[in-house]
Amino acid sequence: MIEWQFESLAALIAMAPHGPFVWSVYGLGALVLGGLTWHVRHAHSHAITRIQRQFEREGGHESET
Amino acid sequence: MAWRWFHQWGSPRWFYERASRWQAWAGWIAVILLAVGTVWGLAIAPVDYQQGHSYRIIYLHVPVSFLAQALYLAMAIAAAVLLVWRMKLADVAMQSLAIVGFAFCVLALASGAIWGKPTWGTYWVWDARLTSMLILAFLYLGIIGLRSAMLDPNTAGKACAILALVGAINLPIIKYSVEWWNTLHQPASLTLTEKPAMPASMWVPLLINICGYYAAAAYLVFASMRGLVLHRERRAQWVRELVGAHD
Numbered sequence: 001m002i003e004w005q006f007e008s009l010a011a012l013i014a015m016a017p018h019g020p021f022v023w024s025v026y027g028l029g030a031l032v033l034g035g036l037t038w039h040v041r042h043a044h045s046h047a048i049t050r051i052q053r054q055f056e057r058e059g060g061h062e063s064e065t
Numbered sequence: 066m067a068w069r070w071f072h073q074w075g076s077p078r079w080f081y082e083r084a085s086r087w088q089a090w091a092g093w094i095a096v097i098l099l100a101v102g103t104v105w106g107l108a109i110a111p112v113d114y115q116q117g118h119s120y121r122i123i124y125l126h127v128p129v130s131f132l133a134q135a136l137y138l139a140m141a142i143a144a145a146v147l148l149v150w151r152m153k154l155a156d157v158a159m160q161s162l163a164i165v166g167f168a169f170c171v172l173a174l175a176s177g178a179i180w181g182k183p184t185w186g187t188y189w190v191w192d193a194r195l196t197s198m199l200i201l202a203f204l205y206l207g208i209i210g211l212r213s214a215m216l217d218p219n220t221a222g223k224a225c226a227i228l229a230l231v232g233a234i235n236l237p238i239i240k241y242s243v244e245w246w247n248t249l250h251q252p253a254s255l256t257l258t259e260k261p262a263m264p265a266s267m268w269v270p271l272l273i274n275i276c277g278y279y280a281a282a283a284y285l286v287f288a289s290m291r292g293l294v295l296h297r298e299r300r301a302q303w304v305r306e307l308v309g310a311h312d
Binding site: 002003004005006012015016017018019021022024025026028029032033035036037039040041043044046047048050051052054055 | 111117121165288308
């Protein structure tokens with residue numbers, strides 16, 4: 001049986017008197033994990049785009065010669 | 066035959082294809098475990114009679130602190146593999162582990178500092194555990210900086226591997242700092258050998274989040290390594306075929 005520790009959403013957010021400390025840590029955590037996820041996914045798709053452009057350039061050079 | 070599994074890691078293509086599946090599994094496991102563990106820790110776990118609600122920071126701080134050290138250990142093992150067997154994938158692993166490990170180390174330091182204010186009355190003290198964790202962050206930063214400062218990737222890889230191995234001496238110092246010196250920092254909340262001091266309603270969500278953050282780290286490292294493998298192998302035929310299939 002789940003027993004919630006807070007009577008309302010406002011009480012959960014306040015976590016009196018430690019809400020600002022607890023939520024700033026979890027906000028920072030979400031920011032770091034979200035930022036890292038974006039970074040690694042972007043790096044992967046960027047690598048594919050760069051290689052595709054490189055092949056297109058090489059293909060262009062081959063057709064010119 | 067016994068070494069076949071090890072030699073497979075020498076093939077970037079073998080890794081790239083399999084890591085795609087590992088990455089997906091790790092990502093979904095991380096999302097599920099972190100959702101359950103974090104909601105449980107923040108809203109369902111009982112309040113601590115001494116620290117009040119501020120102790121709920123433990124559900125992020127402990128997992129990321131474990132990981133900051135575990136990822137450095139993994140990086141040191143990859144460094145040894147690179148120096149002994151000259152495996153290209155070990156160098157890629159080092160690069161990815163350094164970035165993810167540094168981010169987790171900064172998060173461990175920041176969450177610890179924020180937790181310190183309501184608990185100790187200060188954000189920072191120069192005690193053994195905090196200082197050795199700060200040194201770990203500088204070691205990560207040094208390895209990232211060293212690689213970007215060197216033009217030749219092979220020389221950069223070897224230099225980073227040596228620095229990673231030398232820096233591994235800091236890991237036992239971090240682990241035993243709370244026993245060797247007087248420190249404000251509490252001893253380990255969870256160990257493999259002893260029964261936890263806190264009740265199950267508190268340590269079960271912590272264990273779930275530890276597993277969740279490990280899965281998240283695995284997702285991030287695999288995803289990062291796949292991008293780096295593609296870049297390094299950009300002239301290989303299999304990459305040409307793979308990128309062609311993306312059109």
